[in-house]
Amino acid sequence: MMTSVFKLCFGFRSRPSVAVWLAGLLWAGGAARAAEPRVGTAAVDITPLLGVPMAGYYHARGADGVLDPLLSKALVLESEGTRVALVALDLIEVTRAITDAARAEITRVCGLPGGHVMIGATHTHTAPELAWPGEPSAIPGGAPPVVQAYTTALPGKIAESVRLALERLQPARLSVARGRCEDLTFNRRYILRDGSVGWNPGKFNPNIVRPAGPSDPEVGILYAERPEATGPAQSFVTYVNFAMHTDTTGGSKISADWPGALSRVLAGYHGADHLTLVGLGTCGNLNHLDFAWRWPQGTAIEQHRIGTILGAAVFQAYKQLRPLPAAPLRVKSETVELDPPAVSADELAEARQIVATVKDDRGGNFMKLVRAHRALDVAAREGRPHRVEVQAIAWGRDLAWLSLPGEVFVELGLAIKQRSPFPHTLVVELANENIGYIPDRRSYLEGNYEPESARCAAGSGEKLVEAAVKLLAELHE
Template structure:
């Protein structure tokens, strides 16, 4: 008996295995001629400004693994997420449920032909798009496989920056009492923004025990729609990564995820200055990189721990529509993909009505996922373009001192406004394929998962650490 007790004590006193991180990137740039995503009309790519990538981090301790992946895409449809997870599990043994796959939401990436789209593609564009879509899960899995093969002992540090000059709420109270969307620069009818911004810049830094940079994870709530045109581009995260690598070395991976930016963009309506093109993307990426570099001076070392995950599927109610609206929408759908063939909001509403009708009453399935690394840091994935008020509320409710919320993770249900926005209307509400209250349901789900994972379930984080 005494021998067993001594043996048990010896086992309990063994040091924990090293926490490990692996980082990798795989190019996912489509061929020329592929259909481009981001708008309500067809565009065929004719060049590459900068390549698109799937970037992956794998976390491991004591044989327990999890992964986060960020793709330079407008979104990653749910079927592609499921196919990629299956391939990842086959290649690495990492359960698909422990992998978070998100999109950065660049508007200069490809259309993915999985499920309903707002494009009527045909000919070569359709053929190229189908082939690329079929191959994408393999490329995403390859990124995780390479990151898994690169696992090495690592340390975790985190800090929080604040950048208020780049992101703006794009919804405005107007003089006529309405709420407008992107009403234009110096519009005299603007009264004030209809919502806040989220200036939070959470930064998670991974390095080796001897201080060699491995990866920097950056999250920021700002739409990636600064470039336009027909060239593939990752938008401002491209410059962000280049600037950080110039300081930390080309061997460090910069992985960017977009925060809750469903109602935010980069347009400052108080100035006349143009804000479109690669120069604007470079400006934003440079300013954001400067803020990230400032956080490096105050990085806080976090205790390493095996990754823990939780997820659940939330059933989101559908918006109502009248039979006459469906008949009207069916007349608009043949015009999808044709520039100026119908008013913009007609395209938006018609797609929402026809997509909702096709569900035949079945609610939207939305996966909410949390990956935690210890008691201080958690990554949250939400599957849509989430209004920033919801992301801020979630971070305030979280028991973790560092809560990083990525939208467009593990699929997309489209725009997810908060309750306040629904009666106000405007583009995001017209577009939304989930009913009022859906956003709050996602926040409640994520909060439950965060609390269930956190070891100090009754604790409340410091106020200054929530943002």
């Protein structure tokens, strides 16, 4: 009967012909499924215990409440047999030790090569201090056991988020867009009337002439949904790349800050299962302080304002979403050596005296502590260069992620995007490690907070730009 049906419909004369045709049909279908991109997402809670020392400032704060949870968010992409994982942590930073341990655990548990994992921190200033055993601690008197226990547990939780995302891999339709969010992120360095450069010089300051540099209003987006999706509830994830310091909330309560607020805005539209990951753009010299805004900008309600405005920009960018064609995933990284700055014996002696006697950054002590801690950290390196990773992940010739190892000035991120051969380049700072501020060369001459805090010498940022552009060019070939 089967043969006669095929004869009637297709003119086949023999069973072998039918078998060959069926085999070809099945192979083609299987190949199509194998080539179809897949996406998996997951989030694991990494909220610390109350009382833990909080990061971000040069004075002590203990967490006395939780505004919203901290998460390890994982996005796994699969295309043409290759998988990569992008992780966003609601933390002030991710250290080299944490990344190395997390990658090793991910490889052990999931089989995913560690080099195929990019781990970024959102830089929230309402998260715990971190301290890996055997490494220097920013906490006066050393890190208490609760901080070390929290830090050493992180790699396992990061690996768990990736494992769950891998388990949830499913076919997806991916799209990309480049939106803009004007007048939300601002350069926090200003040229003053006396010719100097001020850092956060205060609202309505009559001595301000103009910003000392640019900002970056671009909102880079990767969006994934079910292949048959007809509405927002059938989406999986929005990955957002935006450059703005994550310090809008303040206080002593744990919070993911504006990335958490943005996540809630997007989940309110797409549904509770929709995951939003923030890859922090280069914002070492950018923040949210709008000197034309009349009200305070350092409380919990500020993150709601920021999340609402940025969420609106993401919704506008959705109108520009374009399909991301199926293409191979490729990964490449390079180790770059960055020299530390010079520190004199007099600077070192003064630094030791300041750190021993000054315990709070308020009351005019802020820059004293900044310079002192920088001098001690640089001296501890004994001239050894920083060996840092620059990592690039490419989806065909359309989309690339690029990691940078610290708080990078916006001029450097813009230079990478302008020279990148990829139409969509998501530059992610504080990824895989953190060596502190990385200003552009000009800013070292101008001085003030970030250059005087930097643990790497002038020219380091430009060196990273060259390494990044080289990696991107190689992946685009």
